[in-house]
Amino acid sequence: MQHMKKYFTEGLIQFTILLSLIGVRVDVDTYLNGYYSPLIETDGGPSSAFIQTPFHHYRDTAAGHQVHPKCPELDYYFTSRRLLNEVRALGSPARFPTRVSAWLVHLVPDDGSDVGEPHDLSEYASNDEVNTENIRDEVENDHRTGEDFELSLSQEHSISRPCCAAEELSKEDTLPNQEKEEDDVKYERGQEETSLTAVNQLTQISALEQEYLLGSSALPTPISGLELTPPWQDFLSEFDDFDSQHISDLELDLTNPISYNVSLQDAMVTRGDSTSCRPTSNRAPIFRLESTNSSHSDPSQSSEGTLPLTLFSLTGNCSRNETSVSQVGGYLDEAVFEQINMLDLCNLGTIDPRMLDCMQGDMDTPWLEDSDSGLSLESSSRSPASPPTSSDSFCEDEGGATGYNSEAESLISKGGACAAAYRHWSPVNLNDNIWHDHTYSVPQAQNSTSVSWDQPINSIKQEIMSEDEDEPEEMSRDERRVQELGLSFSAFQIVNMPVDDFLELLDRQSLSGSEVTLLRDVRRRGKNKLAAQNCRKRKLDAIMGLQDEVEGLAAQREALLRQRAHTAKALSAAAERFETFSRTVLSHLRDEYGQPLSPEHYALQCSANGRVVVQPRTSATSRTMTGGKTKRKKDKKH
DNA sequence: GAGGTCTGTCATCGG
DNA sequence: CACCGATGACAGACC
Numbered sequence: 001m002q003h004m005k006k007y008f009t010e011g012l013i014q015f016t017i018l019l020s021l022i023g024v025r026v027d028v029d030t031y032l033n034g035y036y037s038p039l040i041e042t043d044g045g046p047s048s049a050f051i052q053t054p055f056h057h058y059r060d061t062a063a064g065h066q067v068h069p070k071c072p073e074l075d076y077y078f079t080s081r082r083l084l085n086e087v088r089a090l091g092s093p094a095r096f097p098t099r100v101s102a103w104l105v106h107l108v109p110d111d112g113s114d115v116g117e118p119h120d121l122s123e124y125a126s127n128d129e130v131n132t133e134n135i136r137d138e139v140e141n142d143h144r145t146g147e148d149f150e151l152s153l154s155q156e157h158s159i160s161r162p163c164c165a166a167e168e169l170s171k172e173d174t175l176p177n178q179e180k181e182e183d184d185v186k187y188e189r190g191q192e193e194t195s196l197t198a199v200n201q202l203t204q205i206s207a208l209e210q211e212y213l214l215g216s217s218a219l220p221t222p223i224s225g226l227e228l229t230p231p232w233q234d235f236l237s238e239f240d241d242f243d244s245q246h247i248s249d250l251e252l253d254l255t256n257p258i259s260y261n262v263s264l265q266d267a268m269v270t271r272g273d274s275t276s277c278r279p280t281s282n283r284a285p286i287f288r289l290e291s292t293n294s295s296h297s298d299p300s301q302s303s304e305g306t307l308p309l310t311l312f313s314l315t316g317n318c319s320r321n322e323t324s325v326s327q328v329g330g331y332l333d334e335a336v337f338e339q340i341n342m343l344d345l346c347n348l349g350t351i352d353p354r355m356l357d358c359m360q361g362d363m364d365t366p367w368l369e370d371s372d373s374g375l376s377l378e379s380s381s382r383s384p385a386s387p388p389t390s391s392d393s394f395c396e397d398e399g400g401a402t403g404y405n406s407e408a409e410s411l412i413s414k415g416g417a418c419a420a421a422y423r424h425w426s427p428v429n430l431n432d433n434i435w436h437d438h439t440y441s442v443p444q445a446q447n448s449t450s451v452s453w454d455q456p457i458n459s460i461k462q463e464i465m466s467e468d469e470d471e472p473e474e475m476s477r478d479e480r481r482v483q484e485l486g487l488s489f490s491a492f493q494i495v496n497m498p499v500d501d502f503l504e505l506l507d508r509q510s511l512s513g514s515e516v517t518l519l520r521d522v523r524r525r526g527k528n529k530l531a532a533q534n535c536r537k538r539k540l541d542a543i544m545g546l547q548d549e550v551e552g553l554a555a556q557r558e559a560l561l562r563q564r565a566h567t568a569k570a571l572s573a574a575a576e577r578f579e580t581f582s583r584t585v586l587s588h589l590r591d592e593y594g595q596p597l598s599p600e601h602y603a604l605q606c607s608a609n610g611r612v613v614v615q616p617r618t619s620a621t622s623r624t625m626t627g628g629k630t631k632r633k634k635d636k637k638h
Numbered sequence: 639g640a641g642g643t644c645t646g647t648c649a650t651c652g653g
Numbered sequence: 654c655a656c657c658g659a660t661g662a663c664a665g666a667c668c
Contacts, residue, residue: 476646499656527657529646535660536645 478522485515494519495526589614 475483479491489497489505497505502523506516582604586597597614605615 524657525647528648528659531658532646532660534658539660 478525481518482522485511485518487519491522491526494523495530586614 476491482489482491482494487509494502494505502519506519509515511519583599585604586599586602589597589602591597601616602614603617604612606612
């Protein structure tokens, strides 16, 4: 029983992967949106790239909220942060190491049937032993902790019910092995009945299709010696091998923690055709061999892209079920399947290798070069990589004006706090004071209650000189002017005091018109100086943000190129398998003279309704070409 | 001395 | 209308 369960589950995984290969679209948008968001941990050390302007990035790493409305470009940083936190909140990150492990996150209603029966997952990811161990541990832990995480493929499949004909046919199967499987199926049906019918459907599909073929009356031509069991089984077994072979390929791109939380119920057929997913319990046998003459009974359907549906019916015939089919990864995007659908199925096996080469070759063509934006970011002395120079005071970020020799600057920088903060850098220090509310430009003394506007300037200067007597600050021009007026207020105070206090100051002091103008200019210039510093800081931050965005997009491009490479490989392999399969099938077919059909002259073609017909290659080609020509002629006439 | 960078300042605009 | 913040532009200091 355990072995059967493992076998069925593994088969379902392969089956699901196969479905994705033949056109069942897998929706991973949920996590792809945040996939390429910069989940990069911000380096907060002194050598950080954002040492000059760490506001957004450090704030992002610390909290991820309070985005200033003037910096909307930061939103996606916070989004990535939240996603990362959500993933971390799930517990062990080993739950997301591989695509296979992603199956484990499905929450399945606990019916008590499988609790306490850990699944053997050793064969699910044979190419990733470590991850397999992680998966096993995860599953076992989940069982021990009472969580209902389990490998739910079979149970999700339980909603699906194979068609009655399929069950009957499976019961009529006379093969001993299949009888044994039938017994196992009956036994297990008590616990997970319907899931096993789906699995049974998978395992016995070759026999079903054989029955269809043998029992089909849609063979108008006297094809004799029709014995198709080996081709179907071989084809399916080849696909099994193919799937297991490509699982490793599919997992190559799984280093990123994407949770493909896919469900068998969430799957949908690529073309989005509602008819593809409609219940087809009463549907006629899908896979049917027809002669060339009767293959065009439904041109509207045959004109549709047929590969997904046809192979879909070949493997599991799950289109007959209410349940949609699981989606595995986004490897085969719609564009690729459109190419497949555009191809005549009979020619699928002979896909132009140049096209495949082109698909892979294009990946080497850089389509997104790092454009020269004209911004000499790297050459800037204030670039992230450049170490801070003596004139670049780190305290600037906390409100000090670089190169500004005002007392405000001195108050901040002379205490040595900034230097200490720089030497012992900690993001917390920045997050305490630096937020993008544009208040960082305001000197600390403004917010400090210890500084009174009535405090004499001499006392302030004494404090400054007492803090650092070795480096007497050179007063600015405005500072000197204010001092020359003999006022008891410094330029710093004049600039940062509230406007009411400033007006009161002007009224209280018996100042001339020129003196009032001077004080107003000092205040205006001081405020504008801080505003200019903030403006430049924001500009630099914007540039940095755009630079990060460019890097993120470049990473996204690389990931997409890798995905396209996998898709091209999968498509090539599928084409090759189908060609092999077609040749095998044709070798078992006989024409009216009892001769086997030559693969050079005949090919299999699947229509939209799931029918598989044998068509002459030349006639199909000529028909397509002539049809296209006549259509063009008609268009010209119109 | 030329060129780049940083900073302060002015002018202007919009809230 | 005054005030304030933001920002482009310019000039000077500095390297």
